[in-house]
Amino acid sequence: MAPRFWEWLRGRKPLVDAFLVAPVLVLVFPVLLGNGPDLSGNRYVAVTAALLVPMVLRRTFPRTVFAVVAAVSFVQWALHIPVLPANIAILMGIYTVTAGCAFRWGVATALIGELGTLMATLRYPVDANDRKFTFLAMTAVVAGVWILGLHMRTRRAYLRSVEERAERLERERDAEVQMAMAAERGRIARELHDVIAHNVSVIVVQADGASYAINTDVVRARQALETISSTGRLALGEMRRLLGVLREDDDAGEYAPQPGVAQLDDLVEQLRASGLSVTMGVDGSPAAMSEGRQLTVFRIVQEALTNTLKHGGLRVSAHVRLCYAGDTVEIRVVDDGRGAAAVNDGRGHGLVGMRERAAVYGGSVRAAPRPGGGFEVVARIPVREAA
Incomplete structure (x- = not known):
């Protein structure tokens, strides 16, 4: 309830300013009503009203209100009307302009206030010995109000800069979160591509084989259907695992x-x-690798063999070789399929995914048709981080 009230009150500046002027009225009325006819005349009431009523809009139109109050004070000085409690409006105007407007306007209001101090000291009867003290005291009050307004102006500027910085940091944080989410979704897209492309290719090949053998070799057709079933379950399990990270x-x-x-x-x-x-072979002693590097090796081999299965043609064969040499593992997948003659629809992401996976760990991938036929994929992955 309280935060809503203050939020509502913050948007109604005239109401708040009128409330702040009310204590001045407590000082004004006893003076006007209790000091005889000299101060209870209509002109004194008029001057007091002219000084206090504009204060209701002092924060809405600070420079205009100060100009009005200064003009009323000058008329008061010209008519020899003595200083009234309502003249505190001059100090309120100096503070408001200094705190809410540009620095030059604050300096201008302070100089006008100091000019009014000098004029009041010279016009109104004061003992010669006390005139200097009165001038210095009024000057100190004007300077103090101006310094207070300047301090509030600086503090408000600092708070605005802090709020702007917080908002900027929040926007940057949100942008970083969005970038991280986009990167993670890209990784998941590559994972899904690997899972779907590989397993669906196996399912399609097995389904084609089963359709050819169902009338001539029931046993082989049954084996193909069992392979389709197990491959489908495996694909579903991996897809559930990958898509599960997107669920909140x-x-x-x-x-x-x-x-x-x-x-x-x-x-x-x-x-x-x-x-x-x-066929598959391993050269050298397998090195200890992180799970991420092992996943990268697995996906590169899987993607290369899937491409062989999809584009290699009939009776194609492939050979996979892992070579561990020093701090690098080399993955070489070679087939004897169509090679450069294979049809490329331009919609695949396999080779791009392999290169991106290898680049994450400072590796590289080279994929190209072999001279004389076939296709070759060669990838080199560091087995550990460089010192």
Whole structure:
């Protein structure tokens, strides 16, 4: 309730300013009504009203209100009307202009206030000994009000800069979050491409084989259908795991671990079951690699063999070789398929995904048709971070 009230009150400056002028009225009326006919005349009431009524708009039109108050004070001085409690409006005007307007306007109001101090000291009867003291005292009051207004102006500028900086940092944070989300979605898109392209290719090949063999070799057709079933379940499981990270406030349970180098044998066996002739060899001692690097190796091999299965043609064979040499593992996938003669529809993201995965760990990928036929993919991945 309180925050709403202050928010409502902040948008109604005249009401707040009128409330702040009310204490001055407490000082004005006893003076006007209790000091005899000299101060209770109509002109004194008129001057008091002319000084205080504009204060209701002092923050809405600060310079205009100060100009009006200064003009009324000058008329008061010209008519020999003595200083009234309502003349505090001059000090309020100096403070408001200094705190809310440009610095030059604050200096101008202070000089006008000082001029009024000098004029009042010279016009109104004061003992010669006290005149100097009165002038210095009134000067100190004007200077103090001006310094207070200047301090509030500086403080408000500082608070505005802090709020702007906080808003800018919040926008930058939101932008960084959006960039991180976009990068993560790109990674998930590559993962989904690998999963869908590989497993659907296996399913299509097996379905074609089953359709040809269903009338002549029921056993092979049944094996093909079983491969389709297991491959479909595997694809669904991996897709659920990848899409589960996009769900908010959803308890998806424990996810399966990411595939790595140890799962390459299973990948090769799966492709052999689908009809692709694949061999695999390893040179050197396998080095310890992080899960991310192992996933990158697995996906590169998977993508390369999937492309062989899709574009290599009939009776194509492939060979996978991992070579561990020093701090680098080299992945070489070679096939004897169509090579440069393979049809490219231009819609695939496999090669781009392989290059992006390798670049994450400072590696590289080269993919090109082989002279004399076939296709070759060569990737080099550092097995550990450079010192």
